Amino acid sequence: MHAVARPPRRLRTLIRAAAIPALGALLLTALPATQAQAAATLTNAGFEANATGTATPTGWSTYSAAGQNSASFTEAGGSGGSYRLSHWGSAAYKVETYQYLSGLTDGTYTLSAKVRSSGGQNAAYLALRGCGSTEQRTDLPPTANGTWIRLVTSIKVVGGACTVSLNSDAKAGQWANFDDLTFTRASGATGLAIKGGDVSTLKKNEDKGGVYRYADGTAADALTILKSKGMNYGRLKVWVNPADGYNNKARVLTMAKRIKGQGMKLLVDFHYSDIWADPGVQTKPAAWASHSYSQLKTDVYNHTYDVLNALKAQGTTADMVQIGNELNGGMMWPEGSTDNWDQLAGLLTSGSNAAKAVSSSTQVALHLAHGGDNGLYRWWFDNAVAKGVPFDVIGASFYGYWHGALSSLQANLDDVSSRYGKQVFVAETAYAFRLDSDDGLQNIIDTSGELIPGYAANATGQAAWLRDVMNVVEAVPNGRGLGLFYWEPAWTAVNGSGWDPTDPASGNGWENQALFGYDDRLLAGANWFSHR
Numbered sequence: 022m023h024a025v026a027r028p029p030r031r032l033r034t035l036i037r038a039a040a041i042p043a044l045g046a047l048l049l050t051a052l053p054a055t056q057a058q059a060a061a062t063l064t065n066a067g068f069e070a071n072a073t074g075t076a077t078p079t080g081w082s083t084y085s086a087a088g089q090n091s092a093s094f095t096e097a098g099g100s101g102g103s104y105r106l107s108h109w110g111s112a113a114y115k116v117e118t119y120q121y122l123s124g125l126t127d128g129t130y131t132l133s134a135k136v137r138s139s140g141g142q143n144a145a146y147l148a149l150r151g152c153g154s155t156e157q158r159t160d161l162p163p164t165a166n167g168t169w170i171r172l173v174t175s176i177k178v179v180g181g182a183c184t185v186s187l188n189s190d191a192k193a194g195q196w197a198n199f200d201d202l203t204f205t206r207a208s209g210a211t212g213l214a215i216k217g218g219d220v221s222t223l224k225k226n227e228d229k230g231g232v233y234r235y236a237d238g239t240a241a242d243a244l245t246i247l248k249s250k251g252m253n254y255g256r257l258k259v260w261v262n263p264a265d266g267y268n269n270k271a272r273v274l275t276m277a278k279r280i281k282g283q284g285m286k287l288l289v290d291f292h293y294s295d296i297w298a299d300p301g302v303q304t305k306p307a308a309w310a311s312h313s314y315s316q317l318k319t320d321v322y323n324h325t326y327d328v329l330n331a332l333k334a335q336g337t338t339a340d341m342v343q344i345g346n347e348l349n350g351g352m353m354w355p356e357g358s359t360d361n362w363d364q365l366a367g368l369l370t371s372g373s374n375a376a377k378a379v380s381s382s383t384q385v386a387l388h389l390a391h392g393g394d395n396g397l398y399r400w401w402f403d404n405a406v407a408k409g410v411p412f413d414v415i416g417a418s419f420y421g422y423w424h425g426a427l428s429s430l431q432a433n434l435d436d437v438s439s440r441y442g443k444q445v446f447v448a449e450t451a452y453a454f455r456l457d458s459d460d461g462l463q464n465i466i467d468t469s470g471e472l473i474p475g476y477a478a479n480a481t482g483q484a485a486w487l488r489d490v491m492n493v494v495e496a497v498p499n500g501r502g503l504g505l506f507y508w509e510p511a512w513t514a515v516n517g518s519g520w521d522p523t524d525p526a527s528g529n530g531w532e533n534q535a536l537f538g539y540d541d542r543l544l545a546g547a548n549w550f551s552h553r
Contacts, residue, residue, distance in 0.1 A: 060080075060122060060124070061122060061124040062122070062204070063080070063120060063185065063202055064079065064080025065079045065081065066203065066204075067099065067101060067102045067104070067200060067202070068102075068105055068106045068200060069099070069102045071095050072095065072104065073094075073095055073097055073104065074094055074095065074096070075094060075095045076091055078095050078106065078118075080120060081118050081120050082118070082120065083116065083117070083118050084116070085114070085116045086115065087114070089114040089115065089116055090116065091110070092108055093106065093108055093116045093118045094106070095107070098198075099200045099201070100135040101200065102200070102201075104200075105199065105200040106118060106187065106198070106200065107196060107197070107198050107199075108145070108191065108196060108199075109195070110191070110193060113192050113193050114190075114191055114193075115189070116188075116189055117186055117187065117189075118187045119184050119185060120184070121151075121182070121183075121184045122183050122204065123181060123182045125178050125182060126178075126181070126206070127153075127177075127180070128177070128178060128206055129176070129177050129206070129207045129208070130152075130178055130183065130204055130205060130206055130207060131174070131175040131203075131204070131205055131210075132175070132176075132185055132203070132204050133172070133173045133202065133203045133204075134147055134173075134201065135169040135170070135171055135199070135200045136161045136162075136169065136172055136198060136199055137167065137170070138161040138164055138196070138198070139194075139195045139475075140162070140163025140164075140195075140475035140476075141192065141195050141475070142190060142192070142195050143190040143192070144160070144188060144189070145160065145188065145197045146158045146159060146188050147159045147172055147186070147187060147188075148185075148186040148188060149174055149175075149176040149184070149185060150183075150184050152176045152177070152179070152182065152183035152184070153179030153180040153182070153183075154176055154178070154179055156176075157174045157175065157176045158174065159174040159492055160488060160489070162485075163474065163475025163476070164426075164427070164475075165426075165473075165475050166426045168426060168428035169200070169428070170431060170493065172492055172496055173495060174211065175210040175211040176210075177210070183204075187199050209500065210553070211495050211496075211553070212495065212552070212553040213494060213502070213503065213504035213505070213552055213553070214503050214504055215253070215254045215286075215503045215504025215505065215506070216251055216252055216491075216504055216505070216549075216550045216552060217253065217255060217256055217285075217286075217288065217504065217505065217506040217507070218247060218255065218256065218508075218509075218510045218536075218550075219255075219256040219257075219258070219290075219449065219506050219507070219508045219509050219510075220243070220255050220276070220510070220511055221258045221268055221290075222267075222512040222518065223276070223512075224272060224275065225517075226511060226513060226515050226518045227243075229515045229516060229517040229518045230515055231511075231513055231518065232541045233246055233513075233537055233543075234246075234537070234542045235543055236542050236543045236544075236545075237542075238542060244279055244283050247536070247547060247550065248283045248284070248285065250547040250548055250550045251550035251551035252285065253284075253286065254286045254340075254504070255276070255280035255283075255287055256288040256290055256448075256506045257273050257277065257287070257289055258346065259289055259291055260294060260295050260296065260522075261293070261294065261295050261306035262295050262306060263295050263296065263522045264522045264523040265523070265525070267522065270327065270328050270331065273289065273332070274331055274332060274337075277335070277337040278335065278337055281337045286340040287332075287339050288341040288343065288386075289329065289341075289342045289343070290342075290343040291324070291325060291344060291345060291346070291372065293306070293321060293324070293345060293353050293368075293372075294353075295307055295522075296523075297520075298346045298347065298352065299346065299390065300347050300349040300350055300390050300391070303350065303352050303353055303354045303357065303358075304353075305353045305356075317353060317356055317368065321368050321371040321375070322375045323375075325371070325372045325375035325376055326375040326376075326379060329342065329375070329376055329379040329380070333379055338379075338380050338382075339376075339380070340384065341383065341384040341386055341414070342372075342376045342385055342386065343386045343387070343448070344373050344385060344386070344387060344412070345387070346388060347388060347389060347418055348387060348389055348401070349390055349397065349401070351365045352368060352369075362408055363408065365408075366404075366409065366410050370410055372385075373385045373410065373411045373412060377411070384414050385414070386412065386415065386446075386448070387402075387410070387412045387414075387416065388415075388417070388418070390417075390418040390424070390449075391418070391423075391424050392417030392419030392424050392434070393426065393429030393432075393433055394425070394429075394433065395433040398417075398433055398436075398437050399436070402437060402440075406441065412443075413443065414443055414445065414503065415437055415438070415443050416445075416446055416448035417430070417434065417445065417446075417447055417448060418448055418508075419447050419449070419450050419490065420451065422472070422473060427489060427490070430447075430490070430493055431493045431496065434493070434494065434497050435498060438498070438499070438501040438502070439499075443501070444501045444503050445497060445501055446494065446503040446504050446506070447494055447504075448505075448506055449506060449508040450487070450490050450505055450506075450508065451508045452476060452482065452483045453472070453478045453482075453483065453534050454478065454538065454544055454546070455478055455479065455533050456468065456478050456533065458514075458530075458532070459514035459532045459533070459539045460528050460532065462519070462528025462529060462530050464530050464531070465531060466478075466533065467533070473486070478533075480538070480544045480546065483544065483545075484546035484549060486546075487546045487549045488549045488552070490505055491504070491505060491552050507536065507546075509534075509535065510537070510547070511535060512531050512535050513532050513537050513539075514529050514532040515529070
């Protein structure tokens with residue numbers, strides 16, 4: 022994440038979907054639910070059997086306690102075919118469209134569906150229930166640009182039966198679309214292996230007086246609080262010789278003990294700089310400034326090996342490392358710029374080789390920003406692969422203010438995981454829970470015009486964003502979606518803990534995107550670290 026300067030306002034204009042259901046749906050009469058005959062496979066999973074205006078599609082049943090069956094109907098405009106299922110009403114409504122399956126072989130099954138949604142509902146979700154184990158749900162995201170999102174959820178079937186359920190509890194005019202469902206036997210459950218947070222600034226915050234509290238006001242260690250909500254991975258950046266003495270080797274070693282002491286895994290993010298490295302700036306460490314390219318390769322190897330070997334020696338071996346941070350334009354400019362891919366590949370290979378020399382089990386990640394830009398990722402990783410750069414996983418920063426719609430993130434992650442045969446994860450994401458500042462520095466996101474349509478700048482909107490990014494990563498095919506890291510959940514506004522390591526008075530432009538509020542209490546978004 023680039024915290025050195027205020028980024029430009031790059032929020033893309035999102036075109037609201039023209040997905041208001043057909044007027045003919047208003048004429049449907051609310052009828053009692055028709056119970057479809059049970060089968061072992063989904064019937065009419067693409068809603069193509071009945072054309073438009075059918076309240077209870079073939080194979081499905083509809084239920085509404087208030088007799089609002091007409092809020093569920095088929096209409097033109099499918100994802101993969103001609104028709105879709107829609108939920109919509111001219112008045113507030115609550116409706117379920119479901120299909121009961123029986124004769125199933127016990128085991129794990131995965132439900133997949135294409136969805137769109139207006140957002141704003143009390144609830145809109147896919148569910149698997151009555152399957153002999155705990156009900157599983159996946160919430161629909163708002164899709165203001167009108168594109169479809171694929172969601173998944175899985176469940177263990179015990180007893181040979183399961184109900185696939187599509188649900189809406191909505192206000193007047195709010196809508197949801199469903200299409201192209203599958204329900205298949207799976208080798209394993211969906212879910213996320215990484216539910217992490219970048220806690221690089223935590224120690225500095227604490228040293229300058231930062232306090233952290235559970236939602237009830239009880240003070241505690243921030244890592245303990247986050248771990249209690251399910252956070253299982255800590256990310257730490259490492260700078261070579263920062264002016265303030267934080268985020269250097271010694272500090273990383275100290276924080277690594279705390280992270281591992283919580284039973285969490287550890288990602289070490291090498292910037293190969295004394296300060297922030299991102300798409301806009303990749304400055305070599307001052308001590309390396311006059312070195313030749315050949316010497317820089319040795320510098321990268323030695324620095325990487327030194328930090329990781331020290332971590333290993335104290336019993337906190339890194340589980341994953343990033344060789345560079347947000348490498349869109351390369352690293353350690355100008356020698357490592359993407360203008361000279363041979364040299365960039367040499368630097369990346371030096372870092373990767375050093376990591377594997379310390380621990381062959383440590384995963385090596387290469388990380389870019391702009392996680393919705395598939396053209397960038399194809400160009401960059403095609404070059405990295407062609408130059409023989411060794412790596413294990415692909416990381417992507419994805420901030421919806423700047424990087425596009427969730428559908429773009431999904432398309433990119435799906436493509437690169439398949440194209441390069443690698444697991445993928447979101448290395449950075451976050452969202453604002455308010456717009457005003459808690460210190461004297463203007464926040465990076467501070468106006469309503471910068472917000473993502475469908476996500477308010479409050480605790481609920483922040484939680485929904487984290488949930489929906491997790492759901493996109495979870496849906497990457499073939500189990501290649503590893504998870505995500507929330508960027509700086511504990512970077513609250515504390516005097517002396519600003520963005521500039523050379524200026525103790527610099528301020529924090531990020532406190533309104535932390536997972537602790539201005540009263541130091543944990544916010545609701547942290548609950549999503551318990552995502553399955």
